[in-house]
Amino acid sequence: MSKLLLKYSSLFESQQIMNKKRREEKEKKKKGKKKKPTYAVYTSLPLSFLLACLLACLLSIKLTV
Known part of the structure; x- marks a missing residue:
């Protein structure tokens, strides 16, 4: 033991x-x-917003035509 x-x-x-x-x-x-730069967090939000707007515009154009 x-x-x-x-x-x-x-x-x-x-x-x-x-x-x-x-x-x-x-x-x-x-x-x-x-320290990692914080700009990566802030740039991802506007990019996604722009993509959403672009998609909405394309859909509205497609629906009207």
Whole structure:
């Protein structure tokens, strides 16, 4: 039983070490990353609006002809 406890405790410790390393790597990546520009969010809305207007115009032309 004590061997089993030693095995699991060493496994748990190694997992904690790996988690700590991963966390440190993520923090390093976060510090190195630049913020993404927000203009992509704002440009997608007008484009979809223009497409909707174009579709409505085409449908109205098709219905009148």
